Amino acid sequence: MNDHPPMAISRRRFLILGAVTATAFAMPPFISLKAYAASLEQPAMAKVTIEVNGKPQALEVDTRTTLLDALREHLQLTGSKKGCDHGQCGACTVIVDGRRINSCLTLAVMQDGAKVTTIEGLGMPDHLHPMQAAFIKHDGYQCGYCTPGQICSAVAVLQEIRDGIPSHASASLTEAPQLIASELQERMSGNICRCGAYSNIIEAISEVAEVPA
Amino acid sequence: MRAFNYSRADSPAAAAAQAAQIEGARFIAGGTNLLDLMKLDIETPQQLIDVNHLGLDRIEATDDGGLRIGALVRNTDLAADSRVRKDYALLSRALLAGASGQLRNMATTAGNLLQRTRCPYFYDTNQACNKRNPGSGCAAIGGVSRQLGIIGVSDACIATHPSDMAIAMRALDAQVETLKADGSTRRIAIADFHQLPGTTPNVETSLTPGELITAVTLPAPVGGTHVYHKVRDRSSYAFALVSVGLILQKDGSGRIAVGGIAPKPWRVEAAEALLPQGAKAVSARLLDGATPTSDNQFKVTLVERTIASVLAQARDEA
Numbered sequence: 001m002n003d004h005p006p007m008a009i010s011r012r013r014f015l016i017l018g019a020v021t022a023t024a025f026a027m028p029p030f031i032s033l034k035a036y037a038a039s040l041e042q043p044a045m046a047k048v049t050i051e052v053n054g055k056p057q058a059l060e061v062d063t064r065t066t067l068l069d070a071l072r073e074h075l076q077l078t079g080s081k082k083g084c085d086h087g088q089c090g091a092c093t094v095i096v097d098g099r100r101i102n103s104c105l106t107l108a109v110m111q112d113g114a115k116v117t118t119i120e121g122l123g124m125p126d127h128l129h130p131m132q133a134a135f136i137k138h139d140g141y142q143c144g145y146c147t148p149g150q151i152c153s154a155v156a157v158l159q160e161i162r163d164g165i166p167s168h169a170s171a172s173l174t175e176a177p178q179l180i181a182s183e184l185q186e187r188m189s190g191n192i193c194r195c196g197a198y199s200n201i202i203e204a205i206s207e208v209a210e211v212p213a
Numbered sequence: 214m215r216a217f218n219y220s221r222a223d224s225p226a227a228a229a230a231q232a233a234q235i236e237g238a239r240f241i242a243g244g245t246n247l248l249d250l251m252k253l254d255i256e257t258p259q260q261l262i263d264v265n266h267l268g269l270d271r272i273e274a275t276d277d278g279g280l281r282i283g284a285l286v287r288n289t290d291l292a293a294d295s296r297v298r299k300d301y302a303l304l305s306r307a308l309l310a311g312a313s314g315q316l317r318n319m320a321t322t323a324g325n326l327l328q329r330t331r332c333p334y335f336y337d338t339n340q341a342c343n344k345r346n347p348g349s350g351c352a353a354i355g356g357v358s359r360q361l362g363i364i365g366v367s368d369a370c371i372a373t374h375p376s377d378m379a380i381a382m383r384a385l386d387a388q389v390e391t392l393k394a395d396g397s398t399r400r401i402a403i404a405d406f407h408q409l410p411g412t413t414p415n416v417e418t419s420l421t422p423g424e425l426i427t428a429v430t431l432p433a434p435v436g437g438t439h440v441y442h443k444v445r446d447r448s449s450y451a452f453a454l455v456s457v458g459l460i461l462q463k464d465g466s467g468r469i470a471v472g473g474i475a476p477k478p479w480r481v482e483a484a485e486a487l488l489p490q491g492a493k494a495v496s497a498r499l500l501d502g503a504t505p506t507s508d509n510q511f512k513v514t515l516v517e518r519t520i521a522s523v524l525a526q527a528r529d530e531a
Contacts, residue, residue: 173298189449190313
């Protein structure tokens with residue numbers, strides 16, 4: 001199976017083709033791993049446009065670039081943090097098309113056309129988002145490294161509850177989820193705080209959500 | 214991470230055709246497991262084919278009263294769907310017991326079924342692993358195996374399948390719909406979808422190269438009381454030590470599938486026939502032939518006790 005010639009198409013040209021269309025059927029019958037590896041001795045580059053905090057950003061990135069690295073290294077939006085880089089800690093949480101995700105586990109090229117909100121887009125020191133102000137008021141952090149992810153997650157959590165999305169902590173699947181501490185704790189479990197500011201984080205979110213004490 | 218080419222497919226057929234043409238090509242959907250493994254050089258695809266924009270993200274009623282769940286429906290959307298919450302509560306509960314809110318927003322129905330084991334020896338490229346590197350041996354056997362499998366395992370591999378969703382799909386008799394590179398389609402019963410390791414633990418599903426999952430279908434609702442109970446080391450965001458999905462009918466009959474103990478969702482229909490006799494009888498039949506290690510011997514007892522717990526809960530709720 002290694003007898004086939006390498007793909008008669010440059011890597012760049014291949015990427016420019018973008019979408020795989022019906023032309024895919026006209027491609028050579030099989031491309032071996034060896035031939036393909038030879039075509040990948042250099043990084044593959046791709047163009048992508050992502051709307052970040054309301055502003056379209058056109059980037060040319062190595063296909064390996066995660067959304068997190070695009071934000072931090074290409075756009076210098078260093079509020080989003082790289083903790084584990086494997087989706088386990090939540091420090092990289094951003095809001096994409098209205099949903100919170102781990103930006104370390106998606107590629108920038110996969111987010112072409114997406115609308116991304118980072119901690120910088122939620123608020124800045126001179127105009128804080130209510131959730132940012134509440135974290136400060138309630139001391140919802142110590143070292144602060146996980147905080148941008150905690151806050152992006154918290155803002156999205158309140159929207160998820162408003163949208164009626166159930167959680168593991170919801171007593172009933174058929175009734176609207178309640179705005180109570182146990183719901184917030186469960187929904188925030190993807191954001192790890194090694195300083196252990198969890199109780200203050202829940203207090204901060206509860207205040208913004210107007211959860212009765 | 215190794216360099217790779219990236220393309221967006223514009224139809225399921227084009228995606229399947231391209232995947233079959235390029236050795237080592239992978240579909241990418243949520244990416245939550247694949248990118249994780251690529252960062253560790255455990256998965257090294259030369260080509261990623263993005264299937265996120267193919268319109269496979271809808272949940273539709275089927276003619277026989279069931280549901281057809283598009284392969285790209287996100288775990289959050291599936292768990293929150295009003296029909297699923299009402300008629301397939303086990304599926305909602307299992308989904309919500311898995312991963313984190315962020316991950317469920319990304320992870321897809323098909324990707325959840327295709328996720329790889331979280332066996333620490335599979336993840337550590339310095340260790341022997343027949344699943345990652347066929348023929349290299351299994352460092353988990355004789356290693357730290359507390360989390361690992363007790364049944365359906367082999368001398369080559371004792372990894373478990375990590376999915377919660379798949380446990381519910383197995384109890385609900387789901388079917389996996391696929392599209393092959395030649396344009397043909399087929400339906401695979403969930404029972405036949407995941408493969409036991411035997412001597413080839415690197416072969417995990419019955420999919421052929423390039424075969425694309427397009428949907429997972431559920432038969433018409435079976436009623437009953439649905440309970441999913443996941444026992445884990447922390448109360449959220451952890452993989453199961455043991456999980457049990459139960460559908461109990463008023464007449465005492467029911468279905469039961471177990472996670473955290475085997476390379477695939479573990480369901481033994483002959484054990485379900487023993488439900489009226491209680492957890493001990495069901496558990497003994499379900500785990501007949503189990504080969505636990507000294508580290509995970511506790512799972513044998515834990516399965517029985519978790520079954521007793523879900524039976525009690527289901528009777529309370531009925």
